[in-house]
Amino acid sequence: MTPARPWIAAAVLAATAAVGLVGCASDAPAAAPTEGAAFDLDALAEAAQDEGSLTLYGDASEATMTAWTDAFTDEYGIDVFIVRNTPGPLYQQFSQELAAGQPQADIISIVDHASLDAGVENGWIAEYTPQDAGLYPAGQGRAGYYYPVANGNAQTIAYNADNLTDDEIDLIRNEGVAALADDAFRDRIGVVNPELSSGVQAFWYLYTDGAGDLGWDGVADIADNTGRIADTLTLGQNLIQGEIDIAVPMVDSYVSTQIIANGAPLEFVYASPTIGQTDGVAVVEGSPHPNAARLFMEWAATPEANSLYSELSQSAPSNSESEDTRQLLGEPWFTPAGDDTWFDFADDDSFLAAMQPDGPYFPKWDDTFGYSG
Secondary structure, three states: OOOOOOHHEEEEEEEEHHHHHHOOOOOOOOOOOOOOOOOOOHHHHHHHHHEEEEEEEEOOOHHHHHHHHHHHHHHOOEEEEEEOOHHHHHHHHHHHHOOOOOOOOOEEEEEOOOHHHHHHHOEEOOOOOOOOHOOOOOHOOOOEEHHHHHHOOEEEEEEEEOOHHHHHHHHHHHHHHHHHHOHHHHEEEEEEEEHHHHHHHHHHHHHHHHOOOHHHHHHHHHHOOOOEEEEEHHHHHHHHOOOOEEEEEHHHHHHHHHHHHHOOOEEEEEEEOOEEEOEEEEEEEEOOOHHHHHHHHHHHOOHHHHHHHHHHHHHOOOOOOOOOOHHHHHOOOOOOOOOEEEEEHHHHHHHHHOOOOOOHHHHHHHHHHOOOO
């Protein structure tokens, strides 16, 4: 069995408790579309419109999810209600509801594939394959269950270009994470605490124990230059306001949005190597609006819907036929992430074992960075 992360373990315990408190849902959901028949999009759309709405649980930017799902509503007249939270608490809520036999979500979209895999194993994720599933990379989803139709992200080194010299920018862009140990950056760096998300955990593990090749000693040199430890949103604002000059790791889609939508004086470079994550999007088993959920998956998987998500989130499209319309592509400083992006850390037994709640990794990281919470 795959080891559980701290918040995954909590979700399982809470879900077990919920089973003891609540039996099955009092109202059975509508029947799912018949399997095995020739696919009929018009018939699915009609059945979905009869249901009238759907609920999406997601961990992406609420503004992005709202604008994206508004396009679905415009096309089909089906309202989409969004429940947004970070992956851990959102999956915990989802697991409690499903374990109690009272699903509220019709679609779930989160970056943590280990949680989605647990959902599949528990029978909480419906088996469904959209017609355009073959246009998505096989290694970034789970065939028949969830697909990266909402694209993904990769971790970067972000910096305030107004506060760095040209030589300092060149150093970061040429040497990546190793450059952050340079004495020139003393107290100018903000770092994201690994306990906040699986992606940040994987990033730091990559450099302490993995292919990043810094080891704990190299990371300790970065810790010596660290002035702030916080979450992504807080460090992003610190960076924009000039309270720090560099932040790591910072998810590309967040930084991109600050640059394009808000005119922030930021730039970024992808760490090499770095980690990448894709939002796995899935239909919920026994959902209240099964036809609307399946119609949404059909729509979301199209090249057009994936291109729209890319434009809204400034993330690279994952559909092989989608047009990449990101505005960042025209920026002279922008370079895409390399082939050394680690996506499958959720299947890495050594990484998962290191992230156990009672293991030594988090205390060692805290001690290295002088972090006490």
